[in-house]
Amino acid sequence: MSKSKANKKKSMAESAYGYLFIAPNLLGMLVFVIVPIFTSLLMSFTDWDLINAPRWVGLSNFTDKMVHDQQFWVSLKNTFVFSLLTIPLGIAAAFVIALLLNQSIKGVNLYRAAIFLPVGISMISISVIWRWILNTDLGILNYVLSLVNLQGAGWLSDEKYALFSVSAISIWKSVGFNMVILLAGLKGVPSHLYEAATIDGAGAWRRMTRITLPLITPSLFFVSIMSVIGSFQVFDLIYSTTSGGPGDSTRVIYYWVYQNGFKFFEMGYASALAWVVFIMLFAVTLLQMKFFGNKVNYEMD
Amino acid sequence: MTSYTMSNRVKAKSLLIHAVMIVCCILFIFPFLWMALTSFKTPQEIFQWPPRMFPKEWSFSNYQEVLTxxxxxxxxxxxxxxxxxxxxxxxxxxxxxxxxxxxxxxxxxxxxxxxxxxxxxxxxxxxxxxxxxxxxxxxxxxxxxxxxxxxxxxxxxxxxxxxxxxxxxxxxxxxxxxxxxxxxxxxxxxxxxxxxxxxxxxxxxxxxxxxxxxxxxxxxxxxxxxxxxxxxxxxxxxxxxxxxxxxxxxxxxxxxxxxxxxxxxxxxxxxxxxxxxxxxx
Structure with missing residues (x-):
């Protein structure tokens, strides 16, 4: 009898501490994440310039304004092109480097450190540096190209090249991140599997497709999720290299949301756009989970 | 004999990997190096074509100007x-x-x-x-x-x-x-x-x-x-x-x-x- 009373008292104390320890974190989450998420959803049904009271406009931000917004469609297209360029190429490059660094050679740590360096530097600093390297008249890249008799170009000032150039900068910055994750995955593959496969006569290609790839799918899954999140939300790079130009050639969706919210003070419409980004990101992530879901192999953990 | 050729192959392979990695490193380090070198050049040198790798005279005046x-x-x-x-x-x-x-x-x-x-x-x-x-x-x-x-x-x-x-x-x-x-x-x-x-x-x-x-x-x-x-x-x-x-x-x-x-x-x-x-x- 008294024992169960003591137990009850103990579990009450336990929940009290449970709530107490979680309280500050939860408060921060409520005020700066949960409430804003729902507020943003409500705002997407309004027309609001921050000064006058918000006006309820129903679904018209989505069904009318967005559908007829040329810039929205252009920015959507640019975001997709940017993603399709940066995600596969970025992961492939990182994978090749990781494979090379997984060999038993000297100086692996040094190489790894050099390639990882841009990951820790702010995108703004990196953009400033690359704007100088890619400069049309004085940039070192066009000079190097002229040495081998190639025609230089306005890498960031020509509509034909700008989106490719920012994609290249983005890959350059993030390849180190993907590389260290994939390298950690490769290190986790037990070497006796390769030895056994070699004894059984499996060639390099078969070892790659039957052992390496299946066993590093958790790492591949993680870098692909992170790459999608990063490329859908690219902003700093665009802001500080091209500001969406020349023309509309590098205007991506995140930049368009920012402009609507904080340049044109269309808070309602900007919220609607932000929700569209969220829904697309959510859908793509679900697709990735489906794609990797039956392939992710945790057996070796 | 076989072990001799084997070790030669291994050597060639690791040499190739080192070569690729060194090119990679240059690709990732050079932009930062170029930033550092440019920051010590005078505005006249910036406009010089062909560009010089190192500044003619190392000057800190860019830093003074920026910080003011x-x-x-x-x-x-x-x-x-x-x-x-x-x-x-x-x-x-x-x-x-x-x-x-x-x-x-x-x-x-x-x-x-x-x-x-x-x-x-x-x-x-x-x-x-x-x-x-x-x-x-x-x-x-x-x-x-x-x-x-x-x-x-x-x-x-x-x-x-x-x-x-x-x-x-x-x-x-x-x-x-x-x-x-x-x-x-x-x-x-x-x-x-x-x-x-x-x-x-x-x-x-x-x-x-x-x-x-x-x-x-x-x-x-x-x-x-x-x-x-x-x-x-x-x-x-x-x-x-x-x-x-x-x-x-x-x-x-x-x-x-x-x-x-x-x-x-x-x-x-x-x-x-x-x-x-x-x-x-």
Whole structure:
């Protein structure tokens, strides 16, 4: 009898501490994440310039304004092109480097450190540096190209090249991140599997497709999720290299949301756009989970 | 004979890998080197064609000009202050919440935890505008509070990450400590936290880097020069001196150098921290 009373008292104390320890974190989450998420959803049904009271406009931000917004469609297209360029190429490059660094050679740590360096530097600093390297008249890249008799170009000032150039900068910055994750995955593959496969006569290609790839799918899954999140939300790079130009050639969706919210003070419409980004990101992530879901192999953990 | 050719093949292979990696390294290091070299050149030298690799005379005048135009050193200190404050808050509050999620029983825990997981997918842009409106209502816009308060209480990611690590520590430790008369807070602070050092170090690096490099939020809430972080400061400097590349490179140097020094002195922790965060998160 008294024992169960003591137990009850103990579990009450336990929940009290449970709530107490979680309280500050939860408060921060409520005020700066949960409430804003729902507020943003409500705002997407309004027309609001921050000064006058918000006006309820129903679904018209989505069904009318967005559908007829040329810039929205252009920015959507640019975001997709940017993603399709940066995600596969970025992961492939990182994978090749990781494979090379997984060999038993000297100086692996040094190489790894050099390639990882841009990951820790702010995108703004990196953009400033690359704007100088890619400069049309004085940039070192066009000079190097002229040495081998190639025609230089306005890498960031020509509509034909700008989106490719920012994609290249983005890959350059993030390849180190993907590389260290994939390298950690490769290190986790037990070497006796390769030895056994070699004894059984499996060639390099078969070892790659039957052992390496299946066993590093958790790492591949993680870098692909992170790459999608990063490329859908690219902003700093665009802001500080091209500001969406020349023309509309590098205007991506995140930049368009920012402009609507904080340049044109269309808070309602900007919220609607932000929700569209969220829904697309959510859908793509679900697709990735489906794609990797039956392939992710945790057996070796 | 066979072993001789074998070792020659191995040698050739490792030579090839070294060659590829050295090209890679040049590709990743050269932009920073070029920034450093340009920052010591005079404006006349910038316009010289063909460009010279090294400055004719090493001059610090670009740095003087930059630092008198924009208080970049002050902005570095701002970044340091904001990053330390947010990181400290995150480590304390996220680890407390993570301990609670991992070890204590209370009603609604599973619901709360799935709510935490759900928010991790929401892009910053969704919460940006309402958070800005909240900061305006609180009168915090254009102050340090705007930079610190939203991140100070920790975030879903940090809590989730640390919870995963708490789960790997055997519960027997908690029970043994309880028998010795340790309370819940004591178990958290004296028994479990010391075992969490690698995880806390990872979260420290991850959060610190995130806050230091954050751009969108400072851009939206800060206008005053003296409150700007270095990232925002460099961007506004670029807005003013769009094509004065000798000055821009000096400003970029000031923003990059502290990070590079920190990186070189502890790159192992940097990389391992990020890897650990990636694998558990």
């Amino acid at each position: 135009a924009v208080p970049l050193l002050r902005m570095l200190l701002n970044s340091l202050f904001v990053a330390v404050a947010v990181t400290a808050g995150t480590l304390v509050f996220s680890s407390l919440a993570a301990y609670s999620f991992a070890r204590l029983r209370f009603k609604g825990k599973d619901l709360l935890f799935s709510m935490y997981l759900g928010t991790m997918m929401v892009p910053l842009m969704v919460t940006l505008i309402p958070t800005f409106v909240i900061m305006r209502k609180l009168g915090m816009v254009d102050t340090y509070y705007a930079l610190i308060v939203p991140g100070f209480f920790g975030n879903a990611f940090g809590t989730f990450l640390l919870r995963q690590f708490f789960m790997t520590i055997p519960r027997q430790l908690d029970e043994a400590a309880r028998i010795d008369g340790c309370g819940y807070f004591g178990i958290y602070s004296r028994i479990l936290l010391p075992l969490m050092k690698p995880a806390l170090a990872s979260l420290f690096i991850f959060t610190f880097m995130g806050v230091w490099n954050d751009f969108l939020w400072p851009l939206v809430v800060i206008q005053t020069e003296s409150v700007k972080t270095i990232t925002l400061g460099l961007a506004s400097f670029q807005g003013l001196y769009t094509t004065k590349y000798h000055l821009l490179m000096a400003a970029a140097m000031i923003s990059v150098l502290p990070v590079v020094v920190a990186y070189i002195s502890s790159q192992r922790y940097f990389i391992e921290g990020i890897t650990l965060t990636g694998l558990k998160g």
